[in-house]
Amino acid sequence: MKFDDKIPIYYQIKNYIYRQIIIGELAPGDKLPAVRQLAVDLTVNVNTVQRALGELISEKIIEPQRGKGNFVTEDKQTIEKLKKLLITDQLKELYENLHKLNVTDQEILNYLQDYINERKQVQS
Amino acid sequence: MKFDDKIPIYYQIKNYIYRQIIIGELAPGDKLPAVRQLAVDLTVNVNTVQRALGELISEKIIEPQRGKGNFVTEDKQTIEKLKKLLITDQLKELYENLHKLNVTDQEILNYLQDYINERKQVQS
DNA sequence: TATAGTGTAATAGTAAAATATAACACTAGG
DNA sequence: CCTAGTGTTATATTTTACTATTACACTATA
Structure with missing residues (x-):
C-alpha cells in the first residue's frame, strides 16, 4: 500500500479499514487479519497498526478479543x-x-x- | 489561523498563500507581508514560513527580491x-x-x- | 500441559517537522 | 555612513510519528 507522506500512516490505515468495512470486504462479525499479518501486508510496524486499531476500537467499529483477534462490529x-x-x-x-x-x-x-x-x- | 495537526504546517501555509493569490487578495506584482510579519500573523516560526515560501518560489508563484520582499508573479x-x-x-x-x-x-x-x-x- | 496464534504494551532509537535564536546579506532612506 | 526593513541561512532543541525489539496475557488445540 502506498502512503501519502503528508498524513500520518496510522491515520491512513484507519481509513483503509473503514473502507474495507464499508464496502463489505470486511463484513459485520468478520475477523480482521492478525495485527502482525496486517503489519506485514502494509509493510509497517505492529505498533503503527495497533495505533490505528486502537482508535477503531474506541469508536466501537471493531471489537478486540484477547487471544482471538479483532472483529468487525455486528451493529450494522x-x-x-x-x-x-x-x-x-x-x-x-x-x-x-x-x-x-x-x-x-x-x-x-x-x-x-x-x-x-x-x-x-x-x-x- | 487554525492548523490541521494531521498535515505539516508549512504545507498548509503554502496552500493558504495559493488561495490568497487565486482570490486576488494578493494580486499579480503585489508584495507579500514580510516573512517575520507572516510568522507573527500565523503564530509560527520564521523558518516554517520560509519553508512554505521556498516551495512557492521554486514553483515561480512568487519571486523573492533580497532586501525588498517577496512578490506575486506578474504572469497571470x-x-x-x-x-x-x-x-x-x-x-x-x-x-x-x-x-x-x-x-x-x-x-x-x-x-x-x-x-x-x-x-x-x-x-x- | 505444551505450543502456536492472537492481542497488548513497554523500551529504546531514528527521522521529520517545528521551534528559538542568532547571524549574515541586501535595499532604501535619512 | 548608518539604520531600519527585508530575505536567507545555520545551529541546537523539542515533539511526534514511526520503527525495532522484546515481553506479557489470553485462547484454542494437539
Missing part, C-alpha cells in the same frame, strides 16, 4: 452511520476548499460534472 | 493554471475517495447536490 447501524459520515466529510471538504477559492455552488456542480465526463472520455 | 497565466490545478486536485480527491467507498458517479453528483441544498436550508 454503526457501519451505516460511518459510511454517511465519511461521505459527508468528503463533500464538506470539497465544498469548503472550493469556496475558499471563490468558486460558487453552481460552479462546483458544473466542475464536478465536467470532471466526471472527462474521466469517461479518457476511459473509452 | 501561471496563476490561472494554478487555480485550475487546485480545483482539479480537489475534484480528483473527492472522486477517488468516494469511489473507494463504492459510490457511483451518479451518486456522487446526487450527494453533492443534496449537500449543497441542505446547506442552503440551514443558512435561511
Whole structure:
C-alpha cells in the first residue's frame, strides 16, 4: 500500500479499514487479519497498526478479543452511520476548499460534472 | 489561523498563500507581508514560513527580491493554471475517495447536490 | 500441559517537522 | 555612513510519528 507522506500512516490505515468495512470486504462479525499479518501486508510496524486499531476500537467499529483477534462490529447501524459520515466529510471538504477559492455552488456542480465526463472520455 | 495537526504546517501555509493569490487578495506584482510579519500573523516560526515560501518560489508563484520582499508573479497565466490545478486536485480527491467507498458517479453528483441544498436550508 | 496464534504494551532509537535564536546579506532612506 | 526593513541561512532543541525489539496475557488445540 502506498502512503501519502503528508498524513500520518496510522491515520491512513484507519481509513483503509473503514473502507474495507464499508464496502463489505470486511463484513459485520468478520475477523480482521492478525495485527502482525496486517503489519506485514502494509509493510509497517505492529505498533503503527495497533495505533490505528486502537482508535477503531474506541469508536466501537471493531471489537478486540484477547487471544482471538479483532472483529468487525455486528451493529450494522454503526457501519451505516460511518459510511454517511465519511461521505459527508468528503463533500464538506470539497465544498469548503472550493469556496475558499471563490468558486460558487453552481460552479462546483458544473466542475464536478465536467470532471466526471472527462474521466469517461479518457476511459473509452 | 487554525492548523490541521494531521498535515505539516508549512504545507498548509503554502496552500493558504495559493488561495490568497487565486482570490486576488494578493494580486499579480503585489508584495507579500514580510516573512517575520507572516510568522507573527500565523503564530509560527520564521523558518516554517520560509519553508512554505521556498516551495512557492521554486514553483515561480512568487519571486523573492533580497532586501525588498517577496512578490506575486506578474504572469497571470501561471496563476490561472494554478487555480485550475487546485480545483482539479480537489475534484480528483473527492472522486477517488468516494469511489473507494463504492459510490457511483451518479451518486456522487446526487450527494453533492443534496449537500449543497441542505446547506442552503440551514443558512435561511 | 505444551505450543502456536492472537492481542497488548513497554523500551529504546531514528527521522521529520517545528521551534528559538542568532547571524549574515541586501535595499532604501535619512 | 548608518539604520531600519527585508530575505536567507545555520545551529541546537523539542515533539511526534514511526520503527525495532522484546515481553506479557489470553485462547484454542494437539
